[in-house]
Amino acid sequence: MSRRSGEVEAFEAHASDEDLDDLRARLAAARLPETETVHRPAPDPRRWDQGVPLADLVAVVDYWRTGYDWRAFEARLNRIGQFRTTIDGLGIHFLHRRSTRADATPLILTHGWPGSIAEFAHVVDELADPENPDAPAFHVVAPSLPGFGYSDKPATTGWGIEKIAAAWVELMARLGYDRFAAHGGDWGGVITTVLGGRYPAQVLGIHTPTAQAPPGLTTDGLTAAERRWTEETRDFWRYRAAYAKQQSTRPQTIGYSLVDSPVGLLAWILDKFAEWTDTEDSPFETVSRDRVLDDITLYWLTRTGASAARIYYESHDSLDPGLRVDVPAAISVYPRDIEKCPRVWAQERFRRIVRWGSPETGGHFPSLEVPEFFVRDLQEGLAAVLAAQR
Template sequence: MPSTIRDFRIAIDDDVIDDLRARLRRTRWPDREAVDDWGQGAPLAWVQALCGYWAEQYDWRDREARLNRFPQHLTTIDGLDIHFLHARSPHPQAMPLILTHGWPGSIVEFQKVIGPLTDPAAHGGDAADAFHVVCPSLPGFGFSGRPTTVGWGVDRIAAAWAELMARLGHGRYAAQGGDWGSAITTALGAHDPAHCAGIHITMSMGSRPRTAATPTEAEVQALQRAKLYRDWGMGYARQQSTRPQTLGYALADSPAGQAAWILEKFQAWTDCGGALESVLGRDELLDNVMLYWVTNTATSSARLYWESFGTRRRAARVVEVPTGVSVFPQEIVPPVREWMADMYPCIRYWNVLPRGGHFPAFEQPALFVEEVRGFFRLLR
């Protein structure tokens, strides 16, 4: 391991956990919503029950140990500390793979897939499909450094990821991502085609609808979802892309507020039929929230929207490397192949899944693993 890479373990001080519990116990609650569903946001009774569990039953030390089961490191790239997991496969022919999360996710999303990806033979698979997994925390997220100057947008993160893979000695690698991870993975494929063998994404943030006299069923569905998102689902993005600092005062001070801000999106964007805890358990949902709370990164993570929207919108890139796309049916806006053709002229793999939403590695780990294996099998 290069000397520029330092070992890291998650070790949160007791006083941070004590303060969290005290804040949860003295939360000043708003009045109840005036509807009987999530139509006005996260319902009071649901948030109260979750926060009660968080304060009294959630065992951070057990969850911390689980998160520490994969080797973690820090390295400084472009003046900023980058935190990452580096789980090496026992199979020497394994393909290096960098997995990138988005907002409101974290490295927690990938905890259930790292084992099957690194050691498929131990999980009922074929050793020929093995990966060495690199899973970084985005700048301003989790245990990575928080930028103190502007400029840390998608392209700069992609350049940092290329440097990270080179520093780890991975001269040829694969890349996968969803949400912001899809945009960063796309930029990585465009930025580093000499080393990035191919990309796999589950969302296409850069593609735009084409005008068609008779739209396909997939196009109609995507247009309907896009309208629903614009009308009812993107208030968080407007706030984070315009005034992330103002929002941060509330989220940094209230764990109940931080949980509601994040988990309302998990309820809306997972394939859960309206019952989030039928797909993801309380402990794993709170693990993800904890990576925002204990690191105080509500504000710094929101700034990625400020860096990326409006006048700072990045230019579209054409990705020449082989591309795989997995379409999970409850994605915010499911990818449409016709809309992606100009930006991704080398789509080699396209598959529509029977279930799953915006967080496929978290929601449907077995399906996600098979999709990643299936595409990159073409490039080995």
């Protein structure tokens, strides 16, 4: 593989003791509102009808202040291998874990919002060097989106999904990966779709749980279950997407709260983990407090609440309606995800679907909710993608 010029520097995460002490002090001094006026005993998802219940928030704040260990997650990131490079004038941070297998395939993993590289930190090793010798192995690259984590914050507009996809192609080529596979969910799924559609010469194929169909398709011919999917997706965007409207129109305004108040940041993101996971009440039924706090603490320490929110301003509803993906695609539709696309609709955009998965459990954060299944699904999906290339 050829290696393009472009400086890639090793990076090590290390928050200062002062920043961690400041976080704990802010948590201890938090001013909280009165309890919600919806009173239901747990477990009951309706407890969350007005947002994060006060008792749940207080419990997480207390654990964040007295029990959570950021240093353990920081050490995990450093063990995987972290790097930074500059593309189009912006510093891009990424995890890079090379496989020991000679037959490994380069793979780029792209997170979304309110996720981060924390979505993938605990599955990278198994993807790179799987215990099952028959499973495919990957050289894993997991970048932080512009404005997220340890990537730089764009100082000007323009860093939308198309520019990010182009940057990912440059990043992979800079690492010596001129041909690669791609996976992503949420914004990462949209960017992965752009990668597959715009760069077929570089992208071997894609895997995503976020299949977005072109607009204007009819429900004629859909099964009853597929009609329910379309109704649930419509209702999500009509009644439960105020966060997206806020971040796509006024990210700076909400950003002040997200950067200044750890409790505000926690509530804003925890609300989404609660609503978007496959649970009956609390997100902690499937995702541990530590995993959620790894993600939220990364936002806090890097002061990226506002800059990450701006991806909605840059890219909301910006996926080209005419974009078609002709490289092989593996698509999985998790039962409690916020958007579920019928296969007949997906085929209008993804024209070589080689594997379609309908898992029995899981929501919007499958790598955190069902990590073992997620890894197996990704391995099997990309195995089908690679087989289609032969």
